[in-house]
Amino acid sequence: MEQAQAMMPDREKMKELVLATFDGRIGEFRPCAFFDEPLDCIRVIVRDCSTTEIRVGPRPNHLIQQCA
Amino acid sequence: MRDFQPIGPYADVISVPSPNDRNRFLSRDRERFVNLGLLNQTIDRFRRFGLATTIAQYYGNVQEGLVFADDVVHLFRGLERPLMHLDNVRGDQDVLVYSWVPRWNWAWNYATQYPDAMSPPPNRVFIVIARPFVERDEYGVDGVVLHWAWVHEDPSLKGAPLDSATRFRETVWSKRRQ
Numbered sequence: 001m002e003q004a005q006a007m008m009p010d011r012e013k014m015k016e017l018v019l020a021t022f023d024g025r026i027g028e029f030r031p032c033a034f035f036d037e038p039l040d041c042i043r044v045i046v047r048d049c050s051t052t053e054i055r056v057g058p059r060p061n062h063l064i065q066q067c068a
Numbered sequence: 069m070r071d072f073q074p075i076g077p078y079a080d081v082i083s084v085p086s087p088n089d090r091n092r093f094l095s096r097d098r099e100r101f102v103n104l105g106l107l108n109q110t111i112d113r114f115r116r117f118g119l120a121t122t123i124a125q126y127y128g129n130v131q132e133g134l135v136f137a138d139d140v141v142h143l144f145r146g147l148e149r150p151l152m153h154l155d156n157v158r159g160d161q162d163v164l165v166y167s168w169v170p171r172w173n174w175a176w177n178y179a180t181q182y183p184d185a186m187s188p189p190p191n192r193v194f195i196v197i198a199r200p201f202v203e204r205d206e207y208g209v210d211g212v213v214l215h216w217a218w219v220h221e222d223p224s225l226k227g228a229p230l231d232s233a234t235r236f237r238e239t240v241w242s243k244r245r246q
Contacts, residue, residue, distance in 0.1 A: 014124060020071070
């Protein structure tokens with residue numbers, strides 16, 4: 001039982017940490033685009049969700065992100 | 069998951085298995101780890117754009133994920149794509165990529181204002197991309213975290229990204245739980 005409980009994700013702690021990062025309030029997500037300078041690429045994000053990065057086309061630096 | 073531990077230009081510092089540790093088994097011995105910093109400017113950007121899921125995945129998987137990984141972990145070096153870093157047109161060559169399957173996937177649920185914890189998406193691995201420093205800096209940090217994401221898993225190599233043989237310049241090591 002204890003081991004099973006230890007395997008459970010701590011959603012309360014996660015909520016506390018994420019809210020703290022946003023100074024207590026997470027505003028509405030708005031689609032955005034920015035230059036990721038360290039990785040020398042442009043990111044266009046249209047939805048805030050868990051995504052999978054996929055390389056597309058012959059150019060190795062073209063990626064898309066699909067939800068889930 | 070824990071509170072940020074800011075120091076200098078870093079919002080947080082995490083521990084990851086050292087690229088130089090060639091032991092083939094995973095360990096929680098901190099002597100075999102190096103420190104990566106998450107720059108303030110990185111987390112500020114996520115705040116500015118309201119990317120709560122990205123931040124949740126940092127706390128849930130990046131922050132201590134490689135310390136508590138309980139299956140195979142791979143480390144690759146070199147992104148094999150054009151990447152300009154400072155004056156180096158081959159700035160991709162030194163980049164490190166850790167990959168493994170974490171226990172959970174996290175996403176922020178805006179409707180409930182609560183994080184959702186889900187099983188990892190099927191046939192995916194989680195990657196953390198980092199750039200190592202030439203030497204440890206004054207804050208005891210050995211490199212910076214650049215990015216994290218889910219990517220498709222190589223069906224023939226558990227825990228590794230799809231096409232890792234061509235996508236990365238080299239495999240540094242693969243470790244598994246003893």
